[in-house]
Amino acid sequence: MNDTVRTAIVTGAARGIGAAIALRLASDGFNVAVLDLDEKACSDTVDSIHQARGSAIAVGVDVADEHSVSIGIERIASEFGTPTVLVNNAGITRDNLLFKMTVEDWDSVLGVHLRGSFLMARGVQKYMVHAGWGRIVNLSSISALGYRGQANYSAAKAGVHGFTKTLAIELGKFGVTVNAISPGFIETDMTAATAERLGIPFERFKSDAASQIPVNRVGQPEDIAHMASFFAGEQAGFVSGQVVYVSGGPFA
Numbered sequence: 001m002n003d004t005v006r007t008a009i010v011t012g013a014a015r016g017i018g019a020a021i022a023l024r025l026a027s028d029g030f031n032v033a034v035l036d037l038d039e040k041a042c043s044d045t046v047d048s049i050h051q052a053r054g055s056a057i058a059v060g061v062d063v064a065d066e067h068s069v070s071i072g073i074e075r076i077a078s079e080f081g082t083p084t085v086l087v088n089n090a091g092i093t094r095d096n097l098l099f100k101m102t103v104e105d106w107d108s109v110l111g112v113h114l115r116g117s118f119l120m121a122r123g124v125q126k127y128m129v130h131a132g133w134g135r136i137v138n139l140s141s142i143s144a145l146g147y148r149g150q151a152n153y154s155a156a157k158a159g160v161h162g163f164t165k166t167l168a169i170e171l172g173k174f175g176v177t178v179n180a181i182s183p184g185f186i187e188t189d190m191t192a193a194t195a196e197r198l199g200i201p202f203e204r205f206k207s208d209a210a211s212q213i214p215v216n217r218v219g220q221p222e223d224i225a226h227m228a229s230f231f232a233g234e235q236a237g238f239v240s241g242q243v244v245y246v247s248g249g250p251f252a
Ligand code: NAI
Pocket: 011, 012, 013, 014, 015, 016, 017, 018, 035, 036, 037, 061, 062, 063, 064, 088, 089, 090, 091, 092, 112, 116, 139, 140, 141, 142, 182, 183, 184, 185, 186, 187, 188, 189, 190, 191
């Protein structure tokens, strides 16, 4: 690939970890398509990138919807630039113990994380293969190893590991690397919602979590953005099919 500016798509980038990854990739010099369910909700991230003199557009897409994904990717490719970096970050939780988990909650979590990552990766791979260069980064979680109340989410994230390794095998010969980041506790709306569901004040929830983490703090979205930046970079071309735990300790 020559040194023209590359275009990255970050899903679920209206807030939280996705927003931090979008900002970081923009500061690394990528054009960034800030993709989330609601295009208007992406404006804070896009504005922050513009203020830092980066290049970004907002794109409204439901990653679990095949038609929405194909229209969104086509729009990015025709109006903004050939997408050669994809960060599959969009995610939801619908936690419950198995006996109370509904089929809807199972399907919606598997739908966003697994079907969504599949649809996005399938949609962009042709641009990467044509360019002879690409980077796919999938967001997993330490919950892939098992977490009470998260049978749907754990299954989806463990699925992301197999998906990552298989794409790495299939796409490597085209210059495309595929890796996964498994974050531990990161301070975002998602963990705030978990605290609320459990009826624990967020500050206490965070300090309880920090006390169990070897580096003695919870993670910030920028901790994950740093790893995404590494995987998306030119020099990471010999790292593929890996799952890196970014969790403040050796929980893997
Ligand atoms: P968040 O809830 O703050 O943000 C998730 C974003 O994804 C939201 O902007 C939401 O609108 C978007 N989204 C949800 N469904 C979507 C869909 N169908 N199509 C497009 N966008 C959609 O979550 P957070 O914490 O930033 O998490 C980001 C990723 O990191 C997720 O994949 C999550 O599972 C993973 N993760 C988060 C951890 C944490 O402690 N916060 C720990 C481990 C993994």
